[in-house]
Structure formats: C-alpha cells, structure tokens
Amino acid sequence: MHCETADSAPGKPAVSTLDGDGGPQICRVCGDKATGYHFNVMTCEGCKGFFRRAIKRNTRPRCPFRKGACEITQKTRRQCQACRLRKCLESGMKKEMIMSDAAVEQRRALIRRKKRERMGTQPLEAKSLTEEQQTMIRELMDAQTKTFDTTFSHFKDFRLPEVLSSGPGIPESLQTPSGEDAAKWSQIREDLCSLKVSLRLRGKDGSVWNYRPQADSSGKEIFSLLPHMADMSTYMFKGIINFAKVISHFRDLPIEDQISLLKGATFELCQLRFNTVFNAETGTWECGRLSYCLEDTAGGFQQLLLEPVLKFHYMLKKLQLHKEEYVLMQAISLFSPDRPGVVQRSVVDQLQERFAIALKAYIECNRPQPAHRFLFLKIMAMLTELRSINAQHTQRLLRIQDIHPFATPLMRELFSITDG
Template sequence: MEVGREEEWKHADLTHRGEADSASTNPIVGADEEEEGPQICRVCGDKATGYHFNVMTCEGCKGFFRRAMKRNARPRCPFRKGTCEITQKTRRQCQACRLRKCLESGMRKEMIMSDAAVEQRRALIRRKKRERIETRPLGAKGLTEEQQMMIRELTTAQMNTFDSTFVHFKNFRLPDVLSSGRQIPEPLQIQSREEAAKWRKIREDLCSMKLSLQLRGEDGSVWNYKPPADNGGKEIFSLLPHIADVSTYMFKGIINFAKVISYFRDLPIEDQISLLKGAAFELCQLRFNTVFNAETRTWECGRLSYCVEDPAGGFQQLLLEPVLKFHYMLKKLQLHKEEYVLMQAISLFSPDRPGVVQRLVVDQLQEQFAMTLKAYIEFNRPQPAHRFLFLKIMAILTELRSLSAEHTQQLLRIHDVHPFATPLMQELFSTTNG
C-alpha cells in the first residue's frame, strides 16, 4: 500500500436500582427526569438511587418518608416557618419541612408496601438469585477480571461508534425516482459480447434484490421508493449511490470501533489494515442485525427504513437471499449487546485474513474473545436451555465468512460494469476476503 494511502487510513474520520419496599418502581410523574447525567434526589439534592414511592430520591429520604408514613407522624417545624430549605446538610434539622418537601415532590403513601409484602418480595429476590446460581453449568465460576475488562472495553467502543438511530447519517444520495420523480435510467448500452456476459452475471447477482426505501422527513413527511415488479434488476442502479453512502457510513464507524480497542491498536498498522479489509462486511452485517425487524423484514435505521420486498413468499425469499436468511437466523438467537460485540471482536481478529503477518498474536486474541463469549453465556444464560448457544454463534460466524466472500465478489462485478463504490469502499474491497 502506498504511504499516502496508509496515512489516509490512519486518520479516517471515522439502571435505576430496584427497591424492596415500594409497590412500583415505575415513575408516574417527572418524565423529564430521564435526562442524561447523574440523578439527584428531588427532596434534598443528594445523589439519587432510583425511583422510590414515585419520586427520584436518595436512600435517606426514601427511608425517612417510609418511617414517617408508617408512624403516621405529624411533626411541627421547630422554627415555626414551615418553609425551611431542605438540603443534604439541613435535612435532619426539620422533619416537618422535609416531609412537606417529600409530599410536594410527589411521593405517595399508598405505594408503601406492608412489612409482610416487603418480606415476600425479598424472599422472591433471594429465590430467583438461588435459582440462577443453581442453573449454571458445573465449572461456571463467572468471568475473570480480564474478561470483564474486555467486555467493558468492547461495549464502550460500540456505544461510541455506532448509533442505532443513525442521527449522524446525513447528506446521503437518494434514488432518482425518490428524490426527483425521474425515470430510472438505462444502466448500460451493451456494445460487446463481453459486456453482455457481464450484464447477465449481474442480473443473476441481483435477481433476488428487491429493496424498498422509506425516508421520514423532519417535518413529518414520508417518502417511499419501491422497485418495479420486474425489470431484471435494473432498479438497483438507481439505488447504488445511496447504498454506497450508507455502506461508507457504516464502514467509518467500524474503523473507529477497531481503532479504540487497545488490542487492535497494539498490532502493526499493516495487520490493522488487513484485518479491517477482511472483516468490514461481516462487522457491518452484525451491526445491521441489531436494527433488523424480523417480522417486517425491515432494517429500521432512524428516519430511514430498508425493506426486502418479498413477492415470491417468505420461504422462497430466504432461499434466494442468503443475507436475509443470515439476519433471520441471528435475530432468532435474541443476543445480548455483550454477545454482539464479542462476535464483532471474534470476526475482526481473524488470523487467516490475507496479508496478516502476526498470525499467532491475532490467533491468541481471537481465542481470548471466543473464551470470553463462552464464559459470558455460561454465566449469564439459563442452562440447559442455552447450552448450545455458543456453538450456534460460532456456526453463524462461519456462515457470515462465506457470505462476505461472495458479497465482495458481487460488488466487484457490479463496480466493474457500473462504477459506484466510494474510495473507502474500493480500499476495503481491494483484496478479496479469505
């Protein structure tokens, strides 16, 4: 790779705690309290631990309100003002004004559970915890500190580089028929047998790709693009610029995801590039699966929705479109976010990608991520119901590897006849996946 390309690559832009003495932890008032940042007690301003008796409060004010209501206390203000300021420092000085503040904040007496009900709930919590421990497989001792750190680093990287609302996906191109009402142009004037053969192959590649697109405007308007019933795959040429834009947006996020992982940064730049080239499509599909709605065959990406048309019926569509089948299979597993990011790490750190030099190092890292995934499943998933989940995930990753190779070849064939890929896409797909 040229030095200029390498430098361009380097700089690519790429819960509330539950309570055992409250009848409900769901807030009835204070909807604006779901803002980001640390929550504070609505009574005294101390650090809140959750919703208690309908109001976000600290443990101290929760206990004070419960005791006051249990005793049916009617304290009087010792300062005879009735308007004492209640803070973390002054809350013990005037019980009357503190109780008044509790009631004014919205705390509700009827949400206090009886002693018997509290003990019943605590017993249920203890039983659930015991059952969870008993259902773990023999030898499952939990995750090591290193494995927990791995998961935290991956989930943080995912959170910082992938927004499922696609709020930052802007300035993308739309199909001509969607943005201006113009007819779909003819894709190519075939002038030779060689070009005719290429076009036939592309028609085979696109025979099952019937992708509709919906865009919801900020003003509430809805734009729809639906491909014609039968035009031999030509409609895809109108969609190609938009597909290139959304793919490039996803690839930039994947590059940034990899760049913030310490294990990845420690590798030589040549191996980083080789691993990203090999895994870009796979990580893209894993991320897209988190926004896939299996019931509607739709990827819900914020204001944009992508739906695979299904004129032939569900079973035949699955036979025709392996990528769609993959998304159904993966979504059916109902994975946790931790399992998704570990799958991405296992895919990214594949030692047999073309061009990887430090294969042994990458192989050891991949094994660590795989063992972390196995330990996570054994510790967090009920057994024996999920005893085969790890094996299913590894089989799906193998299937995804095959899909990636075929998908890359299809993109290259289309680009050869009808150039559409962005420079980043061309760079990523310049070497065929192994």
C-alpha cells in the first residue's frame, strides 16, 4: 500500500501498486516501477519529483531533439525535460494538486504528529523478566512480608520518654557540664537535633497520648526520647536480620560475611523500610499506633530539610516506588562488597550486580513511560546518598553513646560499640 505523500494534495485514495494479475504496476510516464498515485497518476518516485520541480520552476523547457516527440522510458527520461513534462501532463498529472512549500511542511507536521499519537496509543513490545529475576523478586517479596509488619503490631513493651515515665533521670553530671565537657556537650546537643521527635501514641481504647520534647537550658529533657528510639531501632534491626536470613543467596555466604554485611547495611535497610510508612504530606512516620514527626527546632521547614535523613525520605518518597523496587533496593544495599570485613567480595559483588540488573529490568518492564526513563539512575543515586547518611549517623550515634550510653545490646553489636 502507498498513501498520498505530504507534498501532493489529496487525490485518489491509496491503492495497491499491484495489477490485477498480481504483478507490479508501472509508471504511466516512463514505465519504471510505480509507487502509487502522485498528482492523480500512477507514477514512480522519479517522475513524481520531476513533475513537482518542473511546475514549481514555472519555465517551459524546449525539446533539443525531435521537436517534442522523444520517447520517454526509464533509460531516456533524463535526456529531454520538455518531452518528459509533456508525457506527465498527457498521462493526466495535474498542476493544481501540487502543494505550496508552506502547505507541504504543514502536512508533514500533521503526519509526524499522527505517527507519534499512534505510537503512544499502541502497546509497546512487552519486555519480560527472566525466570531467574522473577524468582529473585518473589523471594525478596516473601522475605519482606515475613519480616516487616507495617502495622507494628508486634512492637510492644517499649520504653516511653523518661520525663513522663518512672525511669531514672539524666545523670547530674550531664545537666551542668563545664570545662572540656562543655565542648563535648555542645556537639552532643547538635547531634541530637535530628532526634527531636514528637511522639503520638494511640491507645487500644482510642485515647491519644502526645509527647513533644522541649529541651531546657540544663539539657534535662534532651535525652528523654533516646531509650524509646533505641527500642524502636532494635525492633527494626531484628526484622532486617530475619529478612536477610530468608534470602537464599545470603544464607549461602560464610557466617563472617553475613555479619559484616549486616553491620554495614542494617541502618540503610531500616531507612528504606521506614520510607514505606512515611507520609510526605504530614512529614510523619506512621508506625501503627505510633506516629513520629521531626520537630522543627530551627524555626523553618527549609532549615529542617537540611537534616539529611529527612531530606532523603522526602526525595525517595517522591519517586513513588513499587514494593518490588523497595525490596530490590534493600538487596542492593545488603549485598555491598566493600563493607568492612567482607572476605568473598567477588561473590557479593556479582550478587549485587544481579539484583541491580533485576531492578533495571523490572523498571523497564513495568514502567515503559518516558517519565520513568531515568528512574533506575535516580534510585542508584539515592542508595549512594543513603550510604553517606549511614556513615554520618554511625559517628553521631557513637558520640552520643560515649557521653550517655543508651544503646541496646543488639545496637552495640551492630555498631561495634564496646562496653569498656
């Protein structure tokens, strides 16, 4: 089939270039193979272009040979323009069907637009994940379901802020620091800015209990939420350890490498899981009956976004990831070959690459829209940023622990904190 081209006005409808016996149609001007109707006559591309150019030049060529009687064939058509033009007109080609340059460009633009629309509405060739990739994702999803309860129904027997509980108060030595302790105290107060969290607890009877820390000049309340945060962190860390143990590739590694990978990645996986329950509209982590919200101690939301952890959660949430993409991020983070203490680095490196390729394939398969073209690169950039936050967090935690021990045994083990 050959449709009307953009440089000819609509004439006869598109027709087959085959004759009734199934053979190809020939050009009515020179006898070459025809490509369709052009300017009202079945012609080849060469005669179509010649006729358009000859009419647009608006000059009358003269025959140098037989006074207007040249035979026009595929071989001789270039020898006499006058006789070729005469043959075009005699065959029925019409001058009035030649469009102006502006009209040609307008029609070509229309053809391009319609082509884009067709491409947009027609389903693209479906890409599919390999059998191995599907199995990997299924195993990760199963591990996530078994080890992460988004309702936090099993998080019980946690400690509440000390100022509102019967627990021991802050040691007197920490309330009025002086000398060298003053500089250390100043650093700790800065570290704890990221822990200025308001807490809301809904009781089973529907009652609501709110806690909002207000650090006074003596610093009495500045440590009040640390035991509770330690309990929450420990609860999350246990789930992440169990998550790793469900993954067959992780179980196949030597126990020393398992420990090294978990020590390096637990905080990062914890943040990825917390992001799934983060409400970007309210700036709140909704953990079942518990809700956590960072307090705006700097007096402005823009200042609050300078806090790397909070900025990370907003940016990651903006990507609107699928559950599968979250668990693949967790796997890529977990299987990081450059964690301190990892022995089988090449094995871990190959596993990380396979999970990264699976993530890329999943995105290409499930998000073919142009808007998601760079999603894989954005996710990998977020993992790099999370790695940086992890290092900052560890240093911050060690400084706080040094002046006011609050970490649970599991936290001390994961962050290599000694009791001495």
